[in-house]
Amino acid sequence: MRxxxxxxxxxxxxxxxxxxxxKGAPVYIMELKVFGTACxxxxxxxxxxxxxxxxxxxxxxxxxxxxxxxxxxxxxKPHLIYARTLPGSFEVVAFTARELCNRCxxxxxxxxxxxxDLIILGNYARS
Amino acid sequence: xxxxxxxxxHFLALKEICKEATGDAxxxxxxxxxxxxxxxxxxxxxxxxDEIVTQTEYLHDRKLKIGIVMNPSCMGGQHLTLQGYNxxxxxxxxxxDIGVDSVTVAEPYLIEMLRKEFPDIKVVVSTxxxxxxxxxxxxxxxxxxxxxxxxxxxxxxxxxxxxxxDVADCELRLLVNEACLYKCxxxxxxxxxxxxxxxxxxxxxxFSDYYYEKCMSFRVRYPxxxxxxxxxxxxxxxxxxxxxxxxxxxxxxxxxxxWIIDCMKAYSNRSYDGNLMDLLDCPSELRDxxxxxxxxxxxAIKQWMGCKKFCHRCGFCKATAxxxxxxxxxxxxxxxxxxxxxxxxxxxxx
Numbered sequence: 001m002r003x004x005x006x007x008x009x010x011x012x013x014x015x016x017x018x019x020x021x022x023k024g025a026p027v028y029i030m031e032l033k034v035f036g037t038a039c040x041x042x043x044x045x046x047x048x049x050x051x052x053x054x055x056x057x058x059x060x061x062x063x064x065x066x067x068x069x070x071x072x073x074x075x076x077k078p079h080l081i082y083a084r085t086l087p088g089s090f091e092v093v094a095f096t097a098r099e100l101c102n103r104c105x106x107x108x109x110x111x112x113x114x115x116x117d118l119i120i121l122g123n124y125a126r127s
Numbered sequence: 128x129x130x131x132x133x134x135x136x137h138f139l140a141l142k143e144i145c146k147e148a149t150g151d152a153x154x155x156x157x158x159x160x161x162x163x164x165x166x167x168x169x170x171x172x173x174x175x176x177d178e179i180v181t182q183t184e185y186l187h188d189r190k191l192k193i194g195i196v197m198n199p200s201c202m203g204g205q206h207l208t209l210q211g212y213n214x215x216x217x218x219x220x221x222x223x224d225i226g227v228d229s230v231t232v233a234e235p236y237l238i239e240m241l242r243k244e245f246p247d248i249k250v251v252v253s254t255x256x257x258x259x260x261x262x263x264x265x266x267x268x269x270x271x272x273x274x275x276x277x278x279x280x281x282x283x284x285x286x287x288x289x290x291x292x293d294v295a296d297c298e299l300r301l302l303v304n305e306a307c308l309y310k311c312x313x314x315x316x317x318x319x320x321x322x323x324x325x326x327x328x329x330x331x332x333x334f335s336d337y338y339y340e341k342c343m344s345f346r347v348r349y350p351x352x353x354x355x356x357x358x359x360x361x362x363x364x365x366x367x368x369x370x371x372x373x374x375x376x377x378x379x380x381x382x383x384x385x386w387i388i389d390c391m392k393a394y395s396n397r398s399y400d401g402n403l404m405d406l407l408d409c410p411s412e413l414r415d416x417x418x419x420x421x422x423x424x425x426x427a428i429k430q431w432m433g434c435k436k437f438c439h440r441c442g443f444c445k446a447t448a449x450x451x452x453x454x455x456x457x458x459x460x461x462x463x464x465x466x467x468x469x470x471x472x473x474x475x476x477x
Contacts, residue, residue, distance in 0.1 A: 006460065013457025024472035026454060028347045028416040049340070049413075050347030086335050091344050093335070117334075 004074075008032055011070045015046055015095075018066045022059055026050055034074055040101030044074055051092040056083055056119055063095070064122045071097040080109055081122035092119075100125055128364060128373050129153035131194065131300060132391055133380035136172035140384045141182050145189055147388045149395035154229065155186060156194035157380060158325070163218040165199040165326030167233060167255045167318050169381040173325075180225050192228040196380075198253035199322030200233055200315065207236065219245055233318075235270055242271025249273045254302050254376075255318050260287065261294040274298035276376055279305050282357035283431040285370065292371050301367060303359040303394060305378040306407035308345065308352055313338035343412055350467055351448035353417060355438065358407055360421060361394045363428040378408040386411075418453040418464045 012032035019027045027050040036042045056063065064081055071078045078097035085092050100109050108114045109125030130149070134141055134157040144155060158170040159179075174182065179195070186193045205211040219241060222230060229249035232238055233256045241250045252258060252267045252275040259278040267275055275295060279302045281287045292299065307314065317338035324330055346352050359367070364375060377390055390406050393399040399406060403421040404414035430443050438444065453464035 009457060010460065017456055017458065020470050026347050026350060026416070026467070026470050028343075028413065030412065030415075049343045049416075051344075086337055086340060089337060089341065091340060093340060 007074060008034060011044075011073060012046070015066060015070055019051075019059075019063075022062045023051075023055060034076075037101075039103055041098055041104050043076060043078060043096055043098035044071060046095045048092065048094060051083075052090040053085060053092060053119065054090070056092060056121065060121055067095055067097045068122070079105065079123070079125040080120065083119045083121060085117050085119060087117045095121075128368065128375065128395075130391060130394055131156060131374065131376035133157075133377055133382070133387055135380055135382075135384070135387075136170070136174050136178075138178065138182060138185075140172075140387075141185060143384045144388060144391070145185070145191070147392070148189070148191065149391060151395045152191060152391065153374070154192040154194045156196050156229075156231065157182075159195045159197040159222075159230075160218065161325055161327050163214055164197045164202070165322045165324070166196060167198040167200060167253065167321055168325075169321065170325045171381055176221055176225070179222070179227065183225050183227055187226065194229040194231055194251065195222055195227050196231040196253070197237075198231055198233040198255050199326065200255050200318040201322040202234060202326075203323075206234060212240075215240065216244060219248070223248055229274070231276065235267070238267065238270045238272055251300070252276060254279055254305070258291070261290045264291045264295040268295060268297060272297060274300060274374070276300040276302060279307060279357050280310060282359055283434055284436065285366075285432045288367070288372065289370055298374050299372045300374045300376045301359065301372055302378055303361075303364075303375045304390060304406050304408050306353075306356045306358040306409045308342060309355045309357055311342070313342060343410065346410055346413060347416065350417060350452050350454075350471075351445040353404075353407075353410060353413070353419070353452070354444040354448045356407075356410070358403075360403070360424060360428070361397045361399050361406070362421075362425065364394070364397055366428055366432065379411075382408065382411065415455055418455060419451055420453075423451045 012029050016029040029046050029048050031047045033045045035045060067081050076099055079100040081097045083092050084094040105125050128151050130151040131154045132152055134144060134155045136157045158166045158173050161173045183193050223245045229251050230241060231251040231253050233253040238250055241248055250271055250273050252272045254276040257278045258264050258267060258275050259281045264275055274297055277299060282301060379387055393406055399421045403419040404417055427447060449468055452467040454467055454470045456463050456465050
């Protein structure tokens with residue numbers, strides 16, 4: 001169990017340094033959390049500073065690759081990988097990789113843009 | 128030198144701060160009661176009147192002064208209603224009876240009201256009143272201010288500081304470690320937001336603190352903004368004392384007790400050998416992102432004393448950022464730092 005816990009800060013650092021490398025600019029991952037929700041979803045969430053929505057367009061493949069890699073290392077098989085933005089702004093404030101429960105597969109996984117503040121980077125809910 | 132120390136508001140914090148209070152500690156300040164008035168900053172514990180009584184006695188026993196900060200930038204006109212007037216008058220009367228030494232407000236009407244109705248209370252103008260010129264300082268003196276906390280945007284504008292000192296025959300306070308963005312475009316809006324969020328009543332159900340999140344993201348993208356922001360290093364207090372300004376206010380009442388005590392000691396010692404980010408209030412979230420060796424900023428004050436504030440022509444702060452800022456990297460369970468330029472290979476600058 002301790003091994004798993006120490007993987008969390010390791011992966012926070014890995015996510016941060018990987019993004020910095022391909023973007024070539026400072027980015028800050030304040031916190032990486034592994035979560036379980038009441039509805040039955042589980043996943044990981046990274047709170048971040050320094051990215052904007054245009055970065056998601058330019059580096060989408062790279063974001064999906066690193067988030068998938070980290071998810072796998074944490075034992076997660078995400079159905080959905082998405083970014084959360086501040087509504088009405090260009091700021092990206094979090095990445096989530098999430099294994100969806102049946103209800104959320106329907107609510108989040110079955111639309112191209114299930115909520116105005118979410119940008120879906122990878123959707124594997126139907127595969 | 129007189130240090131004005133922040134206090135989160137709960138008695139335990141006050142006892143701890145007092146236990147380690149340095150000889151320069153002059154006044155300890157906290158927010159007032161939100162039932163009456165909001166505040167310009169996050170308030171984690173708003174003391175009720177009986178707590179203010181206890182804490183005032185405790186501080187006075189230790190020969191320290193107590194300040195109550197009630198500095199929302201917006202009250203929605205409530206203060207100009209009879210009901211508002213009666214409420215504020217009642218509350219200020221209570222503070223007066225308790226023996227509170229000073230009240231800091233941002234609203235001009237409250238300054239005049241305090242002066243007229245409670246002449247024993249020291250009336251302090253908040254930094255949120257944006258006193259950034261001799262003319263504005265004179266307006267507030269005319270309203271009855273006893274002390275003025277200057278707009279932190281002029282912390283590095285020595286000509287203006289000197290000119291204000293010429294006209295203002297009162298205590299001038301400088302906010303040393305607030306470290307908001309220089310000429311922050313969010314400043315007024317953010318203070319207005321806090322004003323409403325910290326007051327009781329109909330609070331807007333916001334989805335996020337846009338101004339804060341945008342501010343942090345700006346600094347991550349353009350780290351030179353951290354250098355440009357008008358903090359004052361503990362080592363540089365003497366440059367201000369030479370102008371005749373010797374009252375230094377620390378920001379940070381929403382921080383932990385330990386953080387407040389360590390900051391107080393750094394400013395009291397007039398020296399800090401460590402990460403400058405440890406001392407800065409607003410961008411403290413980024414202290415695990417940037418490492419800025421404070422001692423490597425020795426001498427920068429000389430540039431800032433003559434700074435014309437035309438950043439696009441000067442480039443001193445940007446060059447300083449490139450020279451001193453290091454970025455934390457976490458690898459193999461170790462935290463190391465990299466020079467900023469190694470991280471920033473493609474990033475534009477502001």
